[in-house]
Amino acid sequence: MTQIAPAIELKGISKSFGPVQANKDISLSIQPGTIHGIVGENGAGKSTLMSILYGFYKADAGEVFINGTLTPIPDSQAAIRAGIGMVHQHFKLVENFTVVENVILGAEDGAMLQPSIAKARKLLTELATEYGLDVNPDAIVEDLSVGHQQRVEILKQLYRQADILILDEPTGVLTPAEADQLFRILGRLKDEGKTIVLITHKLREIMDVTDTVSVMRRGEMTATVKTSETSPAGLAELMVGRKVLLEVNKQPVTPGPVVLEVSDLKVVDHAGVERLKGVSFSIRAGEILGIAGVAGNGQSELLEVLGGMRAATSGRVTLHGDPIDLTGQSSDGQSRRARGIAHVPEDRQAEGLIMPYEAWENVAFGYHHDPKYQINAILMNNAAIKADCADKMARYDVRPPNPRLPARNFSGGNQQKIVVAREMDRNPDLLLVGQPTRGVDIGAIEFIHEQIIALRDAGKAVLLVSVELDEILGLSDRVAVMFDGHIMGERLPDETDEKELGLLMAGMSETKGAA
Amino acid sequence: MDFLGILQILDSTVRLATPLLLACLAGLYSERAGIFDIGLEGKMLAAAFFSAAIAYTTGSVWLGLLAGIAASVMLSLLHGLASITYRGNQLISGVAINFLAAGVTVVVAQTWFSIGGRTPALTGGARFYEITLPGAEALSGVPVLGPIYAELISGHSILVYVALAIVPLTWWVLFRTRFGLRLRAVGENPAAVDTAGVSVVGMRYAAVVICGVLCGLAGAYLATGLSAGFVKDMSAGRGFIALAALIFAKWRPWYALYACLLFGFLDAAGSRFQNIETSAMLVVILLGAVAAGLVWAGRKSRLDMAVMGGIAALLIGVIALVLGGVGLTGTATIPVQFMQALPYILTVVILAGFVGKAIPPRAGGEPYVKER
Numbered sequence: 001m002t003q004i005a006p007a008i009e010l011k012g013i014s015k016s017f018g019p020v021q022a023n024k025d026i027s028l029s030i031q032p033g034t035i036h037g038i039v040g041e042n043g044a045g046k047s048t049l050m051s052i053l054y055g056f057y058k059a060d061a062g063e064v065f066i067n068g069t070l071t072p073i074p075d076s077q078a079a080i081r082a083g084i085g086m087v088h089q090h091f092k093l094v095e096n097f098t099v100v101e102n103v104i105l106g107a108e109d110g111a112m113l114q115p116s117i118a119k120a121r122k123l124l125t126e127l128a129t130e131y132g133l134d135v136n137p138d139a140i141v142e143d144l145s146v147g148h149q150q151r152v153e154i155l156k157q158l159y160r161q162a163d164i165l166i167l168d169e170p171t172g173v174l175t176p177a178e179a180d181q182l183f184r185i186l187g188r189l190k191d192e193g194k195t196i197v198l199i200t201h202k203l204r205e206i207m208d209v210t211d212t213v214s215v216m217r218r219g220e221m222t223a224t225v226k227t228s229e230t231s232p233a234g235l236a237e238l239m240v241g242r243k244v245l246l247e248v249n250k251q252p253v254t255p256g257p258v259v260l261e262v263s264d265l266k267v268v269d270h271a272g273v274e275r276l277k278g279v280s281f282s283i284r285a286g287e288i289l290g291i292a293g294v295a296g297n298g299q300s301e302l303l304e305v306l307g308g309m310r311a312a313t314s315g316r317v318t319l320h321g322d323p324i325d326l327t328g329q330s331s332d333g334q335s336r337r338a339r340g341i342a343h344v345p346e347d348r349q350a351e352g353l354i355m356p357y358e359a360w361e362n363v364a365f366g367y368h369h370d371p372k373y374q375i376n377a378i379l380m381n382n383a384a385i386k387a388d389c390a391d392k393m394a395r396y397d398v399r400p401p402n403p404r405l406p407a408r409n410f411s412g413g414n415q416q417k418i419v420v421a422r423e424m425d426r427n428p429d430l431l432l433v434g435q436p437t438r439g440v441d442i443g444a445i446e447f448i449h450e451q452i453i454a455l456r457d458a459g460k461a462v463l464l465v466s467v468e469l470d471e472i473l474g475l476s477d478r479v480a481v482m483f484d485g486h487i488m489g490e491r492l493p494d495e496t497d498e499k500e501l502g503l504l505m506a507g508m509s510e511t512k513g514a515a
Numbered sequence: 516m517d518f519l520g521i522l523q524i525l526d527s528t529v530r531l532a533t534p535l536l537l538a539c540l541a542g543l544y545s546e547r548a549g550i551f552d553i554g555l556e557g558k559m560l561a562a563a564f565f566s567a568a569i570a571y572t573t574g575s576v577w578l579g580l581l582a583g584i585a586a587s588v589m590l591s592l593l594h595g596l597a598s599i600t601y602r603g604n605q606l607i608s609g610v611a612i613n614f615l616a617a618g619v620t621v622v623v624a625q626t627w628f629s630i631g632g633r634t635p636a637l638t639g640g641a642r643f644y645e646i647t648l649p650g651a652e653a654l655s656g657v658p659v660l661g662p663i664y665a666e667l668i669s670g671h672s673i674l675v676y677v678a679l680a681i682v683p684l685t686w687w688v689l690f691r692t693r694f695g696l697r698l699r700a701v702g703e704n705p706a707a708v709d710t711a712g713v714s715v716v717g718m719r720y721a722a723v724v725i726c727g728v729l730c731g732l733a734g735a736y737l738a739t740g741l742s743a744g745f746v747k748d749m750s751a752g753r754g755f756i757a758l759a760a761l762i763f764a765k766w767r768p769w770y771a772l773y774a775c776l777l778f779g780f781l782d783a784a785g786s787r788f789q790n791i792e793t794s795a796m797l798v799v800i801l802l803g804a805v806a807a808g809l810v811w812a813g814r815k816s817r818l819d820m821a822v823m824g825g826i827a828a829l830l831i832g833v834i835a836l837v838l839g840g841v842g843l844t845g846t847a848t849i850p851v852q853f854m855q856a857l858p859y860i861l862t863v864v865i866l867a868g869f870v871g872k873a874i875p876p877r878a879g880g881e882p883y884v885k886e887r
Contacts, residue, residue, distance in 0.1 A: 077712035106711025
């Protein structure tokens with residue numbers, strides 16, 4: 001057997017951003033024709049490493065070998081020449097261009113477009129049959145589903161004759177069925193001899209599709225193992241540096257009386273598009289209702305209406321049997337909080353926090369009318385707020401526990417803990433929580449999940465919206481699936497699986513009951 | 516009005532539309548690449564002054580044209596430096612350029628020529644003159660077509676034909692060449708261009724320089740073609756009207772031509788019909804129709820109620836005045852100021868909501884920062 005040079009070999013890569021060392025002396029070797037996974041918590045340095053490989057950043061030290069040859073990569077142009085293609089987590093597509101225009105952008109054959117377009121159209125047809133990458137070349141990108149947009153990104157790389165494909169969190173926006181399709185495509189690409197690097201935080205995907213996997217922690221490569229010789233629990237331990245509970249520990253609870261009753265809720269947005277098309281459900285005390293669905297199917301609007309951030313068009317919502325004002329004077333977040341509804345919004349940086357403000361200021365938001373935050377009718381008691389913030393930071397394990405630090409200086413997980421502390425510590429009757437662990441590291445995920453369960457065990461109602469099916473299945477007592485502004489169906493987590501939920505998420509109507 | 520009268524209005528429509536068209540296309544290149552440019556006005560003004568000044572001192576209009584373009588490109592590069600290299604606010608930079616040009620032109624003009632911030636009148640080789648296309652004289656006798664050719668098509672300055680030729684050229688560059696694809700992409704999603712290995716900064720500077728060249732042509736035409744010399748503030752808001760036309764045209768070259776011709780026509784009509792004696796009845800009917808149209812359009816396009824109400828009230832007030840003053844049967848005089856204000860009024864009305872859905876380039880106004 002002849003010795004094959006590794007497709008990618010990194011030697012001693014280091015990179016610092018100011019005082020933060022994002023990559024410390026990283027060495028890695030990836031064999032050609034394999035799928036290699038890279039896992040690690042947020043901020044572990046995965047994306048930095050891949051950005052160095054793609055020429056987005058320049059490493060402070062270290063060498064990159066491609067197919068055994070020392071290859072300096074000063075810019076993206078050099079990476080493309082070396083046969084490296086990257087599919088970014090947030091697609092780099094021009095949304096109002098056609099597929100074929102996006103594919104040729106930056107890789108045109110000459111000053112005129114027509115020859116390139118003809119060539120690309122022909123190649124797209126070939127690739128469609130070869131890899132199952134079926135996309136209409138003349139479709140406008142923004143009209144395509146997210147899954148198809150991702151195919152355009154992959155096609156872009158193949159058009160540039162990339163032999164090494166880096167995919168950064170590729171399944172975050174996909175339905176389970178779309179993710180399966182993606183993995184089938186990756187499998188075929190691998191069979192054709194392409195080398196694939198998969199960056200993800202979903203351990204299940206790593207176990208399913210990769211041949212080898214590397215784990216990064218705090219800028220260092222802590223291990224590289226054969227996937228067949230490891231387990232999710234083992235990988236999680238390597239990522240965090242301690243044992244982690246992957247399963248949520250949850251005792252059965254007998255639900256109490258109905259807390260929230262939503263009937264026939266409809267929302268038309270400012271563009272005239274109907275986002276909620278008659279949604280009805282109820283949540284009892286001591287119960288977590290999980291709302292699953294691909295992002296953009298009305299879950300955000302549902303949270304916003306219930307949280308008082310958006311007016312409903314019609315429908316009726318009651319809390320403990322008393323109606324909630326959906327359109328009038330008291331349909332704002334302040335009135336909702338006064339009635340015991342707390343809201344951990346989906347986007348903590350846009351809706352949950354004011355990033356340049358300090359932690360203690362953020363902790364008071366929405367509750368700044370609280371008498372204990374006041375000295376008199378005019379002055380606020382800043383010292384009391386700071387003390388309260390320090391207390392919350394200690395109990396919710398926010399690091400560093402410094403109330404004077406601006407919100408943007410905390411990591412994603414700690415930012416989320418600040419929001420969670422503010423909203424949950426008031427002991428609300430109903431907690432609305434959207435994407436509680438998006439962009440949050442495993443350690444913080446575990447903590448936030450425990451807090452949500454604790455609230456439920458204390459007899460409160462929780463509405464959980466998440467695009468992470470694992471999270472929905474792990475936490476919820478009941479699961480509802482949203483598609484296109486409708487609730488497609490409700491399931492008990494023990495009696496369903498990802499496949500069935502995936503079909504509902506894709507808009508396939510009820511399978512049970514129809515027969 | 517006779518046939519020749521109509522031809523003369525259309526003839527000056529083309530003349531007056533030309534600086535608008537050049538400035539509008541200048542803005543089109545810049546904004547398509549994601550750099551908003553409200554400094555068109557200032558660049559035109561600077562180009563107008565320097566072209567007139569250099570044309571006067573050298574006696575060559577071509578050297579003047581080059582000087583005008585150079586001045587405009589310098590200001591463009593300043594805008595580029597502020598908004599591309601240093602990622603500053605594009606609106607502020609544009610406003611600064613307008614102020615700078617308004618002040619510098621007058622001060623320098625006074626220093627150089629000492630005749631109250633103007634340049635001396637340009638004569639001889641220091642001006643662009645109308646060129647007569649071949650056969651115009653011979654054909655002018657032919658009924659209908661002859662006068663159209665001789666009056667309307669022939670007999671403009673060379674810059675008018677240049678401006679008209681740039682319209683199809685711009686369309687071709689934008690939609691048929693690699694440069695155009697990248698230019699449009701950089702205004703929509705610079706990150707896509709960057710990851711494709713193309714320099715965002717380079718593309719944006721290229722667009723800004725093209726913008727400067729076209730603004731330079733516009734300004735030079737103002738001072739050496741349309742007029743014979745520079746006077747203070749001679750651009751008279753044309754840069755802003757060009758921006759309105761650009762929005763009206765939805766950032767498309769052919770639409771830009773139509774929009775600029777419309778503005779040019781209003782300008783031409785305004786200067787031809789100074790004091791119109793007309794039937795008061797006609798005025799009332801016209802204003803009533805405009806008010807009704809506004810109310811209707813406002814309902815359709817959600818034009819802000821206050822603005823709409825204000826305009827309607829104003830028009831009704833004018834109607835009442837006319838009725839009170841002269842009665843329905845008398846004649847009314849439309850004041851010259853109203854006619855001259857027509858292009859500007861149209862600008863306000865168009866921007867207030869008659870354009871329908873105009874989607875600007877999505878990355879417009881945003882400096883590009885590589886994300887971490």
